[in-house]
Amino acid sequence: MLKIYDTTLRDGTQGEGVSFSVTDKLRITEKLDEFGVDYIEGGWPGSNPRDMAYFQQVRDLKLEHAKIAAFGSTRRAGVPVEQDGQIQLLLDAGTPVVTIFGKTWLLHVTEVIRTTAEENLAMIADSVRWLVSQGREVVYDAEHFFDGWFDNPDYAMSTLAAAAEAGASYLVLCDTNGGRLVGDIERATAAVRARFPDTPVGIHAHNDSGVGVAVSLAAVEQGAVMIQGTLNGYGERVGNANLTTIVPNLLLKMGHDAFCAPNLARLRELSLFCDELANLRPDHKAPFVGRSAFTHKGGTHADATKKVAQSYQHVEPTLVGNVSRVLVSDQAGRSSLLLKAKELGIELDRTSDAARQVIEEVKELEHRGFEFEAADGSLRLLLSRKLGQHQDHFEFEGYRVIVERRAADNSLVSEATVKLRIGGESVHTVAECTGPIGALDKALRLAIERMYPEIRDMQLRDYKVRILAGGDGANARTRVLIESGDGREIWGTVGVSDNIVDASWQAIRDSVEFKLLRKS
Structure with a gap:
């Protein structure tokens, strides 16, 4: 031995x-x-x-x-x-x-x-x-x-x-x-x-x-x-x-x-x-134990793995405490989407128009800069909305963000205002934070926590920004990926816009909606 x-x-x-x-x-x-x-x-x-x-x-x-x-x-x-x-x-x-x-x-x-x-x-x-x-x-x-x-x-x-x-x-x-x-x-x-x-x-x-x-x-x-x-x-x-x-x-x-x-x-x-x-981020590509170790992106791989697991997996993932995952991207086929939908708890008919429409929309969104590989939360919401299985917990009416540098004490303050409609009632909240994204996140939470107190145990864990077209300078299209968690689960959401604050708002809004979806 x-x-x-x-x-x-x-x-x-x-x-x-x-x-x-x-x-x-x-x-x-x-x-x-x-x-x-x-x-x-x-x-x-x-x-x-x-x-x-x-x-x-x-x-x-x-x-x-x-x-x-x-x-x-x-x-x-x-x-x-x-x-x-x-x-x-x-x-x-x-x-x-x-x-x-x-x-x-x-x-x-x-x-x-x-x-x-x-x-x-x-x-x-x-x-x-x-x-x-x-x-x-x-x-x-x-x-x-x-x-x-x-x-x-x-x-x-x-x-x-x-x-x-x-x-x-x-x-x-x-x-x-x-x-x-x-x-x-x-x-x-x-x-x-x-x-x-x-x-x-x-x-x-x-x-x-x-x-x-x-x-x-x-x-x-x-x-x-x-x-x-x-x-x-x-x-x-x-x-x-x-x-x-x-x-x-x-x-x-x-x-x-x-x-x-x-x-x-x-x-x-x-x-x-x-x-x-x-206090190190796990290596997602680590053999056997990494999050991507048994993850399939290409449609051919995903389809073959569904039929015969060992065709694209060298060992059974559960032997080392891991699981198979399917990614949906612009490379995805119908099999990939079906497997991913099942993984997210949604049964999708292979022959349905809904499956075809979702595939087309995912590919179009990824062409515009969205990425769902690390944004299961946004993908889950997209699927639910396209299938008519999800109703948003709040209606968005508007937001505003102001960033102020105060010369008197050299302080930096960001103020965000959010307007929502929740259960027929208009809600208007204001919050301050050092950064604009933090202020926006805080204002959104303040607006909905009275109706949905479970939001209080949710935290924004990671925030990534990617410039998608560097040649456009400050006007470049920007992708924001957010990782959120509540101590029991971690999920990712994505937003894309020519404005970094707006891309962040999309990802923050999805992160909150996904949290409420899991609670409903």
């Missing part, structure tokens, strides 16, 4: 824009344990107060399966292992597992840590032996292993021998620079497996060449049994090997087993949870 070793909380946090609080790290630890990860690398004791606090508090968690690992380096050159402060911090972390890295590449031995080849071997052996004698399971990470092996294979092997003979439980081969391709990884891993048949081997890859997942899978094919990586590929430079891609490939494509296998359907949930805590 393969061992999945997650280093999101240590190596992953070295990625640009990735930062977790102690509470975040504890919550991710619990989620990884629930998913069935075997090892969780929590951080580097002594590197920062946050990691020290994590190791103190993680002891109170009631984990079902995962082992927590503290990460650090071998002892320093010329310092007895029992007197090395970093080694002592690793022990003080109180984790059952300690992962230490040592130098494999002679370039690093002589030019980076400035010691001899013999002393480097002693540093590795002393550190592993001492930690094992203190009751720790030791995972040895051979830093820059592949670069070192291609430079001097005999010395690279001697560093692994030093760790293995001292009692390391795993020898992990690290492509620290992320520069090696599949063939290199295969040859080196096979050589290590032949040299150390009784010590389990692992792989730790980075994605600098874009093949972090591929080389990890290649190492497994050559006998590696521990796979190190991070959720969503977080990590230094362009990131680490992505476990959310590696794990389903191992289990669904390569026939391997792992403790997390029964929980694979929770993979997308785990991926989104981690992105949320990292």
Whole structure:
């Protein structure tokens, strides 16, 4: 059975824009344990107060399966292992597992840590032996292993021998620079497996060449049994090997087993949870877990997928917690529209005039600059209105927006006035905000919240503007995409106009109508 070793909380946090609080790290630890990860690398004791606090508090968690690992380096050159402060911090972390890295590449031995080849071997052996004698399971990470092996294979092997003979439980081969391709990884891993048949081997890859997942899978094919990586590929430079891609490939494509296998359907949930805590937007194009991973746009694809799912889907989406989606665009045919309508809860007759008319209108709107791929809310309203299944919750009479820069205090204020008719009654509201779109959104909410109080839990989450014809300068046609949510659901709406405020009003109005539609 393969061992999945997650280093999101240590190596992953070295990625640009990735930062977790102690509470975040504890919550991710619990989620990884629930998913069935075997090892969780929590951080580097002594590197920062946050990691020290994590190791103190993680002891109170009631984990079902995962082992927590503290990460650090071998002892320093010329310092007895029992007197090395970093080694002592690793022990003080109180984790059952300690992962230490040592130098494999002679370039690093002589030019980076400035010691001899013999002393480097002693540093590795002393550190592993001492930690094992203190009751720790030791995972040895051979830093820059592949670069070192291609430079001097005999010395690279001697560093692994030093760790293995001292009692390391795993020898992990690290492509620290992320520069090696599949063939290199295969040859080196096979050589290590032949040299150390009784010590389990692992792989730790980075994605600098874009093949972090591929080389990890290649190492497994050559006998590696521990796979190190991070959720969503977080990590230094362009990131680490992505476990959310590696794990389903191992289990669904390569026939391997792992403790997390029964929980694979929770993979997308785990991926989104981690992105949320990292305050990062999910990668919609991520394999297996991305929103677009099983999304079909072309009419031929959508039609074939409806008839035989595997014709355009390499695995069943639900196996990884995902779903199939159909996009409607100017490339869509009748099959795409029918599938999308069904996805949105509308049954549409393939042979009906309504289906033909909606397809024609969608294509015409997209020709004018509308886009419905990320605007399911607007598309749902369009379908309902064309089929006579929706009556707007309010009648629009007019709006006005004024932007004022006040020289006296250099303040910027936007004022929006909205006129609506709700239930036969005319409603006129005014609201202020820093920006014109915020003021317009606020005025609309004020106008309708007395009649529809459920609107109060709705929030505008994202706002995107796209200039559609740059040659027209300030008069260019503009598309506005808005993402809204209420804590339970997220939806998108779209507006297009020569005026950015008017395009925004269209999208805001649709977002509110969609919210009320879902409540009705």
